[in-house]
Amino acid sequence: MIPPNFISEGSLFGGILKLRNAIEAVVFSLGIAVPVLKIAAFSFTTKIIILCLTALPAGIFALIGVGGESLTAFLMNFFHFLRTRRTISVETVCVSEEKRTDKHLFPDIGDLPEEFDEEEKVSARKKRKKKQPAEADFFPVEKIENGICYLKDxxxxxxxEIEPINFLLRSAREQRNIVYSYMSYLKISPVKMQIKVISKKADIGSHLQKIQNDIAQEKNEKCKILLMDYYNLIRRIGLKEAVTRRFFMVLEYEPMPGGSKKNEEKEAIAQLHIAEQTARTYLRQCGNEVIEQEKPEEFMAELFYILLNRKKSNSVGFVENAAEAVDEYFLAVDKTDKIEIPISSLVMPKEIKFQKGSYIEIDGLYYAYFMIPSDGYKSQVAAGWLSLLVNAGEGIDVDIFLNKEPKDKAQFRLGQQIRINRSKMKETSDTNTDFDEIDSAIRSGYYLKEGLANNQDFYYMNILITITADSVEELEWRSNEMKKLMVSQDLQMKLCYFRQEQAFLSTLPLNKMEKGLYALSKRNVLTSGVSGCYPYVSFEMSDDNGILLGVNRYNNSLIIVDIFNSKIYKNANMAILGTSGAGKTFTLQLMAMRLREKNVQVFILAPLKGHEFRRACHNIDGEFIQISPASHHCINIMEIRKTDQKANICLDGDQRAERSELAAKIQRLHIFFSLLIPDMSHEERQLLDEALIKTYALKGITHQNASLYQQDGSYKPMPVLGDVYAVLMENPETKRMANILNRLVHGSASTFNQQTNVRLDNKYIVLDISELTGDLLTVGMFLALDYVWDKAKEDRTVEKAIFIDEVWQLIGASSNRLAAEFVLEIFKIIRGYGGAAICATQDINDFLALDDGKYGKGILNNSKTKIVLNLEDEEAQRVQEILNLSDTEVMNITHFARGNGLILTNNNNVTVEFKASALETEMITTDRQQLQELLKRREMKQ
Structure with missing residues (x-):
């Protein structure tokens, strides 16, 4: 509830006229009519005509008022604007000698410029005029030290700065818990708070710079082409669609009554530090994090710089601008040993124009300030309703001011006003609109009184809205669109006529609102109403060092994810769920290509439709390995591979002598043979173990790792499956296993009986096992995983990603527990090797079939990030139960079009529209119509 203001100003004639307006109308009319009537030179008819042209319009204007204000208030404000309108130019400012002190404000911003010689100093002083420090007086901040702002008042x-969460996609229960947690914080929060939301074009400069660095370092020409295409995609989306939002909370020191002014500064620093820690603790319960700033002084100065230089800050960073300001400042002042550079010189724009009554111009941008008037709210709102304003679009900022009133004072005023309104109501006819107004004020008063009795606090809340644009026409268009949006939600928005300068100063993060704007826009509300205005609702996933997935459908922010960032994600694993045709393979390949472009080692296992990966692999100069009876490619399962252990030895010391490479290999070979021979008995397992040891012994390889090496330091020739077959045939008790193995040695699948003959050093490797069927499919998939796992464990400091398409083939009902355990083990421990395991599946029921879903659930639990694409109703219901999705999210999942999905990570759910360039789509699309168009284009080229 946001109840109407309980204090009613009263009205006349059934609520049609406000009392103050009526009094002013009478005064204005009489003030004009009396002198006119006393003019003897005019006839009575002439006097009546003059009064109709003067007194009557003045009286009507006074009755109506202007912009919700009385005529006198509007005129006073108008004349104040005419008297004070000006242009503030920073270029004409120089700080006088008496204002210099012996401290630098930002000693760590950069080295001061070298001493100028006398001729340069004289020349610089002649070029620069010395005037009064207009911008220094205008900017309200005196200095920034000790992690706080010292203001001139x-x-x-x-x-x-607060990190938001995706509040709107939470379940009703989660939303309720968040609101209650926020309410708990409000009860112990400072008396005055300002919450500021900034919305602007996404700053993609840093991300683009990293892509340019990747292009410069990339040696593969085909990858360079893809990187340049990716660069253009990011740039195009960033210019057209991408919006980013930042959320700030401003807390103010509350001096104790009768406190000593002597120690006020120390008390302020200590109290504000405690207030920050308290906010951090309580907001964490809501799911929000207060961002830890390494240099809080520079952070606050940079915020002022961004707010005052929106256009310039897109191309010139704060540190760079500060360095330029320091250089200019030293040219403008006389040489002294100790000089303080005012904060205004570092953050103020070159020019601020307060020339118009409806907007101001700063740094080439146009700003218009609006307020929600006191009567502009709905009485009942949904929790998180401020998302309407927060997500309104680029160039829309929101400032929320909360002022907690003393409870005893509020209770006294409430009781007094309720009695006054009840007496008014007795004198008012129930047919008048004035009756409804007074009745509403009484009901509001009782609601507030009851809330205060239930330990809630009384607040006045104000909301200002800032709209920015590149031109006056665009500013008017955005303002009109914003008004339409507000009206559609039964809200009002009024321009701060002739108060643009006051609104501008109020919207600076200084926790101070101009008195006139405060009076026009204040709305009484209880703690429960304030908590319902929970503003941190626009979650973004943006990491400059990540890869682009797409655009957030709710707030148009870029989804740039760095799954290897351990500060954000506990692990880099991902699971992609979706029905057939939802775009799983497309999404998986898109991620794989972009990770490769960032020089991440990529392995892709394709148990079905491996041909869909060939085109992209060829165009990125990857290695396409086909494991099948018909292929000449072979990975020798018996091979003990020589791996690069330099990094591991450097980190942990040489522990190779403590670990038998042969024993580790034989342990994995047992899994391979158990997949090939599912009904193997315990006795046969023991006999197989002996046969494997004997096979390696025949090649001179024992449990001593030194036996692996030849004299030149290379590994000895490894046995193949045919060597195991020969040993098994020697013993009558193992002939059954030999006969089963014969298929891979002399039978139709004899290509398995070879030494490894494929490149293993490529950065993009696809292992196609889609032509294997039946029991050979799980065997082939394990063979591929065994190879990939060896490579993944080589260097823990190198990022690598293992993509497993259609993982249900390995962990589903038709698979083997040993194979499923092996896959789950990868998801559990690959983080320790600096890697990511990423799987995709379309058959949710089979994915959760083996051992009552033990392995499928294990994979999901060990995947910090999940991507859910379109699902059928039955599958969506099952996923809802496992992932705790809300009904709204389930409905979205069942209606997703191709190219859309739900990302779940760190307790935040984001609906994303995946973005791929035309070149990327051409490489990875599996859509029949797109393939037909691609075929036609290539045939025409031939």
């Missing part, structure tokens, strides 16, 4: 404030 002797206040102390602390600015914190």
């Amino acid at each position: 002797k206040r102390y404030i602390k600015i914190m």
Whole structure:
């Protein structure tokens, strides 16, 4: 509930006219009419005409008012604007000698410029005019030290940045818990708070720079082409669609009554530090994090710089601008040993124009400030309703001011006003609209009184809205669109006529609102109503060092994910779920290609439709390995592979002598043979173990790792399956196993009986096992995984990703527990080797079939990030139960079009539209119509 203001100003004539407006109308009319009537030179008819042209319009204007204000208030504000409108130009500012002190404000910003010689100093001083420090007086911040802002009005404030969550996609129960947690914080929060939301074009400069670095370092020409195409895609999306939002909370020091001014600064620093820690603790319960700033002073200065230089800050960073300002400042002042550079010189724009009553111009951008008037709210709102304003679009900022009133004072005023309104109501006819107004004020008063009795606090809340644009026409268009949006939600928005400068200063993160704007826009609300205005609702996933997945459908922010960032994600594993045709293979390949472009080692296992991966693999100069009876490719399962252990030895020391490479290999060979011979008895397992040891012994390989090496330091020739077959045939008790193995030695699948003959050093490797059928499919998949796992464990400091398509083939009902355990083990421990395991599956029921879903659930639990594409109703219901999705999310999942999905990570769910360039789509698409178009284009080229 956001109840109407309980104090009613009263009205006349059934609520048609406001009392103040009526009094002003009478005064204005009489003030004009009396002198006119006393003019003897005019006839009575002439006097009536003059009064109709003067007194009557003045009286009507006074009755109606302007912009919700009375005529006198509007005129006073208008004349104040005419008197004070100006242009502030920073270029004409120089700090006088008496304002210099012996401290630098930012000693760590950069080295001060070298000493100028006398001729340069004289020349610089002649070129620069010395005037009064207009911008220094205008900017309200005196200095930034000790992690807080010292303001010129002797206040102390602390600015914190808050990470939002995706509130709207949470279940009703989760939303309720978040609101209650936020309410708990409000009960112990400072008396005055400002919450600021900034919305602007996404800053993709840093991400683009990293891509350019990748292009410069990439040696493969085909990858360079893809990287340049990816660069253009990011740039195009960033310019057209991408929006980013930042959330700030401003806390103010509250001096104790009768406190000592002597120690006020120390008390302010300590109290604001405690307030920050308290906010951090309580907001964490809501799922939000207060961002830890390594240099809080620089963070706050940079925030002011961004707010005051929106256009310039897109191309010139704060540190770079500060360095330029320092250089200019030293040219403009006389040489002294100790000089303080004012904060205004580092953050203020070149020019601020307060020339128009409906907007201002700063740094080439146009700003218009609006407020939600006191009567502009709905009485009942849904939790998180501010998302309407927060997600309104680029260039829309929101400022929320909360002022907690003393409870005893509020209760006294409530009781007094309720009695006054009840007496008014007795004198008012129930047919008048004035009756409804008074009745609403009484009901509001009782609601507030009851809330205060139930330990809630009384607040006044104000909301200002800032709209920015590149031109006046665009500003008007955005303002009109915003008004339509507000009206559609039964909200009002009014322009701050002739108060643009006051609104501009109010929206700076200084926790101070101009008195006139405060009076026009304040709305009484209880703690429960404030908590329902929970503002941190626009979650973004953006990491400059990540890869682009797409655009957030709710707020148009870029989804750039670095799954290897251990500060954000506990592990880099991912699971992609979706029905057939939902775009799993497309999404999986898109991620694989972009990771390869970032020089991440990529392995892809394709148990079905391996041909869909060939085109992309060829165009990225990858290695396509086909494991099948008909292929000449072979990975020798018996091979003990020589791996690069330099990094591991450097980190942990040489432990190779403590670990038998042969024993480790034989342990994995047992899994291979158990897949090939599922009904193997315990006795046969023992006999197989002996046969494997004998096979390696025949090649001179024992449990001593030194036996692996030849004199030149290379590994000895490894046995193949035919060597095991020969040993098994020697013993009558193992002939059954030999006969089963014969298929891979002399039978139709004899290509398995070879030494490894494929390249293993490529950065993009696809292992196609889709032509294997029946029991050979799981055997082939294990063979591929065994090879990949050896490579993944080589260097823990190198990023690598293992993609397993259609993982249900390995962990489903038709698979083997040993194979499923092996896959689950990869998901559990690959993080320790600096890698990521990423799987995709379309058959949810089979994915969760083996051992009552033990392995499928294990994979999901060990995947910090899940991507859910379109699912059928039955599958969606099952996924809802496992992933705790809300009904709204389930409905979205069942209606997703191809190219859309739900990303779940770190307790935040984001609906994303995946983005691929035309070149990427051409490489990885599996859509029949797109393939037909591609075929036609290539035939035309031939």
